Amino acid sequence: MTTENPYQLLVFDWDGTLMDSVARIVACMQSTIEVLGATPLPAQRLRDVIGLGMREAILQLYPDADEALFQAFTQAYRERFLFIDDTPAPLFAGVPELLDDLLDQGYWCAVATGKSRVGLDRVLDETGLGPRFLTTRCADETLSKPHPQMLQTIMDELGIMPEQTLMIGDSTHDLLMARNAGTDALGVTSGVHSARELQPHAPKGLLDGVAQLPDWLGCRRHAWSSSG
Incomplete structure (x- = not known):
């Protein structure tokens, strides 16, 4: 220096x-929540957890999440972000x-x-x-x-x-x-x-x-x- x-x-x-990529992340979270039948959340709540690790983000969104929800959410989200969702990023x-x-x-x-x-x-x-x-x-x-x-x-x-x-x-x-x-x-x-x-x-x-x-x-x- x-x-x-x-x-x-x-x-x-x-x-x-x-x-x-923020719009794509939010879209994938919304799709994941819908597929899992979890409680819908406002887009701003989803934006606020971007940047956290997946476990920390899920626990902020769903404080009562158990390991089963964590695993299901993680798998569904990654499938959407990597292979399914086509929102430009x-x-x-x-x-x-x-x-x-x-x-x-x-x-x-x-x-x-x-x-x-x-x-x-x-x-x-x-x-x-x-x-x-x-x-x-x-x-x-x-x-x-x-x-x-x-x-x-x-x-x-x-x-x-x-x-x-x-x-x-x-x-x-x-x-x-x-x-x-x-x-x-x-x-x-x-x-x-x-x-x-x-x-x-x-x-x-x-x-x-x-x-x-x-x-x-x-x-x-x-x-x-x-x-x-």
Whole structure:
């Protein structure tokens, strides 16, 4: 880390941050709930749990869920997301170019996501983005956000300190995880939560979308250089 480059490691959430997949996730949850005959829930309730691990999300939606419901919900949801539902879930515009630009500038990139390993590996392969990331962590490999373990294991693997790390995400779960891990966080309002919902969790900044990240980092580098 230098005054010109305060962050070495940029850790991205996936859904709602790099991929415009929130509508697809909600549609798959709604379909799963209908198939299982569970109590219907408003779309906003479903949006609010995006980013959590599957078990944690189900328990927030249905606090009395037993193991049978958890297993049935998980299987039905994954079948719909991976094979059945055709709601578009494209990358946000310019994401591949954004990552290439960041790598060219010397940043290290990683992913910390509530997706399963199977789900993340699938989209990394489909989008061709896998080689851009030094490492990735999923909710079925660590404790769920907002617990800091996901970020901590990434930093430990790469030998990076919290003050060298910036978490970029669209949900309060991302910002809380960053705070719990002792890292800075940057909120994007392109996904689950609005600026009004993200602001109380003290992000270093709020962006309309991840494509604005290079400009924000450039301003930070300039500020650090001037203060040095």
